[in-house]
Amino acid sequence: MHTPQQNRLPKTYRISAVTRETELVTSFTFAVSLGAKPGQFIMVWLPGSDEIPMSVALDDGKKLQITFFAVGDTTKKLATLKKGDLVGLRGPFGTHYEWKPEQHLALVAGGYGAAPMYFAAVEAAKDGCSITAIVGARSKTHLLYLDAFAGLSGTTLSVATDDGSQGHKGYNVDLLRELLESRTLRLRSGSTAHAVDQVFACGPERMLVAVSDLCAEHKVVCQLSLERYMKCGYGLCGNCVINGVRMCVDGPVMRNEIARTFTEFGRYHRDGLGKKHSL
Amino acid sequence: MNLSQTVRGVTFQNPAVLASGIWGITAASWRRVAESGAGGVTTKSLWLTEHKGHPNPTIISTDHYTLNAVGVPDAGIEKAREEIGDYNKQKPVPLIANIIANTVENYGKTAEEIAKLKPDFLEVNISCPNVEDEFGKPFACSVRDASAVTKAVKAVSGKIPVFIKLSPNVDDIGSIASACAEAGADGFTVINTVGPGMAIDLRSRLPILANKVGGMSGPAIKPLAVRCIADVYRATEGKFPIIGTGGVMTGEDAIEFLLAGATLIGIGTAIGYRGAEVFRLVCEEMTAWCKTEGVKKISELTGGMHRALGIRT
Numbered sequence: 001m002h003t004p005q006q007n008r009l010p011k012t013y014r015i016s017a018v019t020r021e022t023e024l025v026t027s028f029t030f031a032v033s034l035g036a037k038p039g040q041f042i043m044v045w046l047p048g049s050d051e052i053p054m055s056v057a058l059d060d061g062k063k064l065q066i067t068f069f070a071v072g073d074t075t076k077k078l079a080t081l082k083k084g085d086l087v088g089l090r091g092p093f094g095t096h097y098e099w100k101p102e103q104h105l106a107l108v109a110g111g112y113g114a115a116p117m118y119f120a121a122v123e124a125a126k127d128g129c130s131i132t133a134i135v136g137a138r139s140k141t142h143l144l145y146l147d148a149f150a151g152l153s154g155t156t157l158s159v160a161t162d163d164g165s166q167g168h169k170g171y172n173v174d175l176l177r178e179l180l181e182s183r184t185l186r187l188r189s190g191s192t193a194h195a196v197d198q199v200f201a202c203g204p205e206r207m208l209v210a211v212s213d214l215c216a217e218h219k220v221v222c223q224l225s226l227e228r229y230m231k232c233g234y235g236l237c238g239n240c241v242i243n244g245v246r247m248c249v250d251g252p253v254m255r256n257e258i259a260r261t262f263t264e265f266g267r268y269h270r271d272g273l274g275k276k277h278s279l
Numbered sequence: 280m281n282l283s284q285t286v287r288g289v290t291f292q293n294p295a296v297l298a299s300g301i302w303g304i305t306a307a308s309w310r311r312v313a314e315s316g317a318g319g320v321t322t323k324s325l326w327l328t329e330h331k332g333h334p335n336p337t338i339i340s341t342d343h344y345t346l347n348a349v350g351v352p353d354a355g356i357e358k359a360r361e362e363i364g365d366y367n368k369q370k371p372v373p374l375i376a377n378i379i380a381n382t383v384e385n386y387g388k389t390a391e392e393i394a395k396l397k398p399d400f401l402e403v404n405i406s407c408p409n410v411e412d413e414f415g416k417p418f419a420c421s422v423r424d425a426s427a428v429t430k431a432v433k434a435v436s437g438k439i440p441v442f443i444k445l446s447p448n449v450d451d452i453g454s455i456a457s458a459c460a461e462a463g464a465d466g467f468t469v470i471n472t473v474g475p476g477m478a479i480d481l482r483s484r485l486p487i488l489a490n491k492v493g494g495m496s497g498p499a500i501k502p503l504a505v506r507c508i509a510d511v512y513r514a515t516e517g518k519f520p521i522i523g524t525g526g527v528m529t530g531e532d533a534i535e536f537l538l539a540g541a542t543l544i545g546i547g548t549a550i551g552y553r554g555a556e557v558f559r560l561v562c563e564e565m566t567a568w569c570k571t572e573g574v575k576k577i578s579e580l581t582g583g584m585h586r587a588l589g590i591r592t
Contacts, residue, residue: 008339008340008341008551009339009340009341009478009487010336010339011480012480012481012482012483013482014482043336045335045336045487047480047483047485048485050334050335051334051336051489086482086483088336088483090339231337232337232338232347232551234340234551235302235550235554236301236302236338236345236547236550236551237301237302237337237338237349238301238302238303238304238305238323239304241302241308243307244307244308244309244311245307245311246302249554249555270304270305272331272352273331273332273352273353273354273358274304274305274323274352274353274354274358275329275354275358
């Protein structure tokens, strides 16, 4: 009750660097840390316009980075901002990915899911984890953070594109399947074990469903980042519920065994009015 | 310790009910809140037809207050039918359906449709302070308007008790309550959010809420709620049940509301401060206080302050 609530009031910061990742994707860096962990999100406010949730792409204790696709009204406006312009930030909110030291993690990233997955890779590598990053996108020009992943020690990078313009032609989940099948060890007792300790996934919900099914089939621990329409970010408005569970508080990162109990997972989401829409 | 309260024939296992506007958009959400220990749940305000809310930012908080200008978004009656219908199939705690409209006539139409879904109570939101640009001053700010809405709702709600949700942003909340009581109201929800208030971002020099202003809730408004509950209780001679809402964080806050005249306690913003567990915590804290003070049944606390003051009720 006496924990500070200032992170629930947006405060504006000046953009300290703008990076054009691709034609449609931009990253902003701010010279501030919000103490965010991989998988958590923040609310990003364009003063006088709107405020939207975004995964944190990096928070190293000194600076914070966000990466976004200019696809909606607000992200298109954000993409026109320059170094020195003001953006409001509040958070971080929600759950984050969790790992144990020296685990082998498979990180499955679809589209802009590459940004939080990169953040997870950076932090997990500090704990001595070995990482297989599987990055997917529609085509080569939509792939994100490849150089960043490639520059991380202890990280193996695989790439998939829908059109085959780079890496495997097909889905990143195909590569996860190959990895899980090839890394299954048959023990002398006759049972099997995995060299992959955990799978983390962030991307479109159809991809998450495929990862969820695959991990359940292979009995591998898996954490998924589930996205829903957010307003407050801290459990009051109730807009981001999946089966009544607020994704801003109990998500966005959910353990697969819990996500699989949600009848709404992979089926529909709700808009700002609470109306259902099929995924 | 018996925390149950029977209000207008409906028994609540404990008095801590989910207040309208917080979390309660779906049947699954109402059940989650019940699992967290709430004695009842209130829907977010239901419109007859789709109503868009305000853009973000819509809800912001500090340690002391929360400001909201969500703008009462709702998908309309079809969604209400689906969600309340679903909830009725497996209903852990009583459901209070909160309704809203833009005219007296539409309050009647909305109440008529929602009453068919058989909620335990109808709660009539005539007091939202963050849609004034769209609809003007709330109906709760005028004796005549508040009374007219009450009559329109009562005419179509059958046996379902009707609670009028009052605004603190008036000169004399007691006279509004008296007028609604005369018009047939069965009880009151006291209070809706306060203000509206405003918060400004220093660097951009702009109001933070997209709507510029928003209703204030949270710990800071509790004394105002206590005074309003006491005013309504006194004005209606303690004959009407009151759902006391506004800034309740703890069991002792809830006890204070009962002493002012409340029978049930609405909890909303506190979820943001103490988590979903707040319902269970408030009940545990009420129980602990009652044990220490030798109170056997919380129903004996309602209106206690008025009796202590020696005011006949």
